[in-house]
Amino acid sequence: GENVEQHPSTLSVQEGDSAVIKCTYSDSASNYFPWYKQELGKGPQLIIDIRSNVGEKKDQRIAVTLNKTAKHFSLHITETQPEDSAVYFCAARVYSGGYNKLIFGAGTRLAVHP
Amino acid sequence: DAGVIQSPRHEVTEMGQEVTLRCKPISGHDYLFWYRQTMMRGLELLIYFNNNVPIDDSGMPEDRFSAKMPNASFSTLKIQPSEPRDSAVYFCASSLRQTGNYGYTFGSGTRLTVV
Numbered sequence: 001g002e003n004v005e006q007h008p009s010t011l012s013v014q015e016g017d018s019a020v021i022k023c024t025y026s027d028s029a030s031n032y033f034p035w036y037k038q039e040l041g042k043g044p045q046l047i048i049d050i051r052s053n054v055g056e057k058k059d060q061r062i063a064v065t066l067n068k069t070a071k072h073f074s075l076h077i078t079e080t081q082p083e084d085s086a087v088y089f090c091a092a093r094v095y096s097g098g099y100n101k102l103i104f105g106a107g108t109r110l111a112v113h114p
Numbered sequence: 115d116a117g118v119i120q121s122p123r124h125e126v127t128e129m130g131q132e133v134t135l136r137c138k139p140i141s142g143h144d145y146l147f148w149y150r151q152t153m154m155r156g157l158e159l160l161i162y163f164n165n166n167v168p169i170d171d172s173g174m175p176e177d178r179f180s181a182k183m184p185n186a187s188f189s190t191l192k193i194q195p196s197e198p199r200d201s202a203v204y205f206c207a208s209s210l211r212q213t214g215n216y217g218y219t220f221g222s223g224t225r226l227t228v229v
Contacts, residue, residue, distance in 0.1 A: 032216045034216070034217050034218075036220075041222075042222055042223075043118075043205050043207075043220030043221050043222050043223050044157075044205075044220050045220070046217045046218070046219070049216075049217055089157065093216050096170070097169070097170065099162075099164065099169050099170065100211070100216060101147075101159060101162060101170070102159075102216070102218060103159075104156065104157040105156075106156040107156055107157075
């Protein structure tokens with residue numbers, strides 16, 4: 001069935017270190033993979049996304065990689081800062097019944113310590 | 115644009131009472147989604163609409179839950195009767211697929227507590 005697995009569930013790093021969050025998906029037809037950041041008391045916000053026709057995308061300190069063969073995609077945050085502390089969700093677009101929807105991973109709670 | 119607007123932000127109700135959550139999507143967006151977030155189950159898709167028509171309600175937990183979208187600018191999620199296990203944060207999200215942008219814009223959520 002449709003499933004997105006996300007690891008780790010919690011991640012603690014020192015300020016300035018890098019953080020990596022990994023996801024795997026089950027639907028080989030998925031072709032769009034967004035990442036969301038959820039801060040305390042707020043809704044998830046789209047921070048970066050990648051489509052299946054590219055293997056990597058960067059936006060300042062954030063990068064995403066995609067391995068379609070292995071059905072893996074990852075979020076990389078470099079030079080982490082305390083304001084990066086949040087819950088991060090990966091998602092994969094699946095096609096069902098003529099419509100598209102996003103399936104979300106369980107989330108990763110990232111803590112960046114000064 | 116003010117984004118996706120949800121109300122109320124917080125709701126505390128007694129078991130057995132009816133609860134109505136409200137959502138105003140971004141103007142022009144043609145998809146609307148209702149999600150429930152809990153520690154145990156993460157983000158669960160409850161139901162979604164396309165052009166005000168319900169497309170998939172397979173995520174609605176039981177008959178006590180119902181959702182409507184009477185027009186393009188308003189949707190409700192109703193729980194009747196409410197139970198303590200319904201306590202969660204409920205999010206509404208919208209998107210515009212015509213542009214090829216599949217990302218969702220989420221509202222700030224409604225934190226529901228049923229006592």
